Amino acid sequence: MLQVLDPSAIRRWSRLAAETLGKAREEIDALNVFPVPDGDTGTNLYLTMLSAAEALDGLPGDADAATTWRTLAQGAMIGARGNSGVIVSQALRGLAEVLKGAEGCGADLGRGLVRAAELAREAVSRPVEGTVLSVLTSVAAAVGDLRGDLVSVARKAAEEARSALRRTPDQLDVLARSGVVDAGGAGLAIILESLAAVITDSYTGRVDIPVPVHPAGPGAARPEPEEGPGHPGYEVMYLLDADAAAVGVLRGELDALGDSLVIVGGEDLWNVHVHVDDAGAAIEAALRLGRPHRIKVTYLAGPGRTHPVARGRGVVAVAAGPALAAVFEESGAVVVRREPGSSPPLAAVLAAIREAGSEVVVLPNDGGAREVAAAAAEIAREEGLVVSVLPTRASVQGLSALAVHDPLRRFDDDVVAMTEAAAHTRHGHVWVADREVMTSAGLTARGDVLGVIDGDAAVIGTDLAGTALEVVRRMVSSSSELVTVLEGANAPPGLARAVQDHLGATRPDVEVVLYEGGQGGYPLLIGVE
Secondary structure (H helix, E strand, O other): OOOOOHHHHHHHHHHHHHHHHHHHHHHHHHHHHOOOOOOOHHHHHHHHHHHHHHHHHHOOOOOOHHHHHHHHHHHHHHHOHHHHHHHHHHHHHHHHHHHHOOOOHHHHHHHHHHHHHHHHHHHHHOOOOOOHHHHHHHHHHHOOOOOOOHHHHHHHHHHHHHHHHHHHHHHHHHHHHHHOOOHHHHHHHHHEEEEEEEEHHOOOOOOOOOOOOOOOOOOOOOOOOOOOOOOOOOEEEEEEOOOOOHHHHHHHHHHHHHEEEEEEEOEEEEEEEEEEEOOHHHHHHHHHHHHHHHEEEEEOOOOOOOOOOOOOOEEEEEOOOHHHHHHHHHHEEEEEEEOOOOOOOOOHHHHHHHHHHOEEEEOOOOHHHHHHHHHHHHHHHOOEEEEEEOOOOHHHHHHHHOOOOOOOOOOHHHHHHHHHHHHHHHHEEEEOOOOEEOOOEEEEEOOOEEEOOEEEEEEEEEEEHHHHHHHHHHHOOOOOEEEEEEEOOOOOOOEEEEHHHHHHOOOOOEEHHHOOOOOOOEEEEEEOO
C-alpha cells in the first residue's frame, strides 16, 4: 500500500482508469439521458482519460511530480470529449494544482479533491444537481478535512463517490423518470475507484455499474426521456487559443446562445463545450476572440429532427472581389465573396456548401479563410453531406484545382486530383507597400514594390512592371507549362500584358492565361503550373 501518491502511481492510475472506463463504456453510455440522451458519456470519459494516460506515456521515466501532474491535466483537457469529459478534465486540473507541489499524502489528496470540485463547478455556466458535479461535491465534503493516511482518504473518496452516485436520481428528475443514475457520475466513481485500487494495491477486474431500472419495477419498459421542443440541436467543441479576458467575453456570448456550457483550461489554451441551435454562431464567436482549432460539431438527433440533404457534386470557392468571383462562377463553382484582408462569414460558407450538393469540395484560397471553411465543413458533415476542404492558399491554386475537377470521377479520386493540381501550382503576387515593413527580403519603404513567392518576400523593386517580371522569372522553371495572371482592380493598364509579352519572347513553350481578377490590394496574382 502506498503512503504517497508518486509519479509512478499517477501513471498507473491514469492507465487503469482509462482501461476500466473502456470496459464499462457501453454500460455507462446506456445511462446517458442528461443533458441530452445521446448515449456517449461512457465513450467520452474513456477517451478523455485515455488522452491523459497517453500524454503521461510521452514523459521520461524520471519526470517529477509537478511535471507528471501538469501533463496529466493538460492531456485530459486537450483530449476531453463531451460535457462530462470536459468537467472531469477540469477536476484533474484541480487535483494537479494542489498535488503538483505537495508531498502526495492523504491530507494532500483530500485538499486536491476539494479543489477539483471547486474548479469543476466554476467551469460550468449553469450547474445542475444530480450530475457529476454533485458527486464531486459530495466527495470533497467527505474527504476535505480528513487527516488520515493516503489509503484511508482514497478509500473514503471512492466509497462516497459510489454513495453520491446512488443519490443522483433523487436530485435530478429526468434520472428518476428514466430509472438511471447519472452517467458522468458513474464514470467519476470508476476513476476514483481506480485511484483507490492503485493506492491499496487491490486491483479487480469487476466493474459495478448500476443497471437502468424503470421506477415501476423490474422488467418494465424504460420511458423515453422527455425532450423539450427548444432543446439545442448541436454539440460544439473546440480548443481555443485566447487570453482569459477574451474567454470571459466568449462565456457570455455562448451562454446566450445555448446551454451545457463548460469552458476549462488556462494559460491561454481552453477547451470549450456548448449545446446550441446555431453551431456557426458558436464558432464565429471564437473566431472573433481567438484562434479555435480541433473544431468538432455533433448533431444531437432528436424526435422530428432531420436535415435536408442536397444531391450531386459541387465546388465552393472563396473569392475576394466581384471579377475574381465571376471567374470562379464561370468555371462552375458556388462562390462565397469576402472582403480583401478578411475572412468570409461562416454562415455564408455553410450556405454555399448546402447549395453545392451532397459531395462538396471547398476551395478557401486564403490561409485565414481555411479555418472558417473547416468549421463550416464540420457542421455540414453532421447534416449528412460529404465535404473536403482543400489547402488552397491562393486564388490561382483554386483555379488550378477547379480546372481538373471532374464530377464523373469518384469523389475521393476527384479530391486527390484537385489537391495535386493545387499543390503543383506556385503562387506569387506583387504589392505596393503603404508603410515601412521588415521582410525576409529586407526593409521595404513606403512606395516600394514587394514581390512575394509562395508566401515569402522574394523581391523588392521600385516599379511594378520590373518587379512583376522578376517574380515571374524566379517562379517559372524548365518544367513549367502554364502561367495564370490575375490583374487587380488598381493595376496600371498593360501590366498583365507586359508579363504575357515577356514570356512570349523568353518562354514561347509556356501557355499564358490572363484574367481580369479585380482583386483589391494586389495589382497582380500569378500562378505557375
